[in-house]
Amino acid sequence: MFPLRDENPTELTPYVTLLFIALNVIAWLVIQGMGQGEPFLQSLCSYGSIPGEITGQIPEGSRVGLGPGASCTIGGLGWETVLTSMFMHGSWMHLIGNMWFLWVFGNNIEDSMGHVRFVVFYLLTGVLASAAHIFTGPASGVPTVGASGAISGVMGAYLLLYPKVRIQTLLFLVIYIRVIPMRAWVMLAYWFIIQVVSGAGSIGAEGGGVAFWAHVGGFVAGLVLIKPFERRALVDAKRSGRTLSREEVRDLGWL
Numbered sequence: 001m002f003p004l005r006d007e008n009p010t011e012l013t014p015y016v017t018l019l020f021i022a023l024n025v026i027a028w029l030v031i032q033g034m035g036q037g038e039p040f041l042q043s044l045c046s047y048g049s050i051p052g053e054i055t056g057q058i059p060e061g062s063r064v065g066l067g068p069g070a071s072c073t074i075g076g077l078g079w080e081t082v083l084t085s086m087f088m089h090g091s092w093m094h095l096i097g098n099m100w101f102l103w104v105f106g107n108n109i110e111d112s113m114g115h116v117r118f119v120v121f122y123l124l125t126g127v128l129a130s131a132a133h134i135f136t137g138p139a140s141g142v143p144t145v146g147a148s149g150a151i152s153g154v155m156g157a158y159l160l161l162y163p164k165v166r167i168q169t170l171l172f173l174v175i176y177i178r179v180i181p182m183r184a185w186v187m188l189a190y191w192f193i194i195q196v197v198s199g200a201g202s203i204g205a206e207g208g209g210v211a212f213w214a215h216v217g218g219f220v221a222g223l224v225l226i227k228p229f230e231r232r233a234l235v236d237a238k239r240s241g242r243t244l245s246r247e248e249v250r251d252l253g254w255l
Helices: 015-031 037-047 051-055 082-087 092-113 115-136 149-161 182-202 212-229 234-239 246-252
Strands: 002-006 061-066 070-073 166-173 176-183
Touching: 002 092, 002 212, 015 037, 015 082, 015 092, 037 070, 037 082, 051 082, 051 115, 070 149, 082 115, 092 115, 092 212, 092 234, 115 149, 115 212, 149 182, 149 212, 166 182, 176 182, 212 234
Parallel strands: none
Antiparallel strands: 002 166, 061 070, 166 176
């Protein structure tokens, strides 16, 4: 299942959501060389989150593999990479998929708490997602990159705030392809279960792949943190369909 759009109009211009999308795209184009050559490999080594490096279980100066014929040397950033890794990606499809999910769900979560709170919420859920991944594999030497941990937090928040909103979803069943409306809670609960099951199956596995436990950790963080971060007036206005006045948007939108 792939979400195309939600039927949940926004009151605020999603400046922060657009900013995060822009930063991820710029990082991919400028820092990561669009996934090509030495700039890409260097971005994974320098800005990816490597659990064994962060926990100190891999000595500085050690070399870790990135795939056939590619490796990097441990040493450089430490805990800072839980932030920098959120703006790095592993491929065009990785970037596009993450940014699409961020746009579909992020603008409404920004709409529920205001711009500044959304910055803190997004980064905090991303850090907690990375921490969950590190906890499940503290000696791993595989760099982890991607915004999906933070976006999972956004999705967890969406599930709690807007479970009955309809999501226009692209459904794939072998040769059956169709766009169907689906309640947010159905799609998001299904997605979360897939992450848990896949994460359980990945325990003890070596090498790269999808950081399922980062998705699980981010999603749970979003569920837990949305209540202290939400602005009740903004959420109530959205749920009731009431249009905020310009003065209300000015007073509530940023903080």
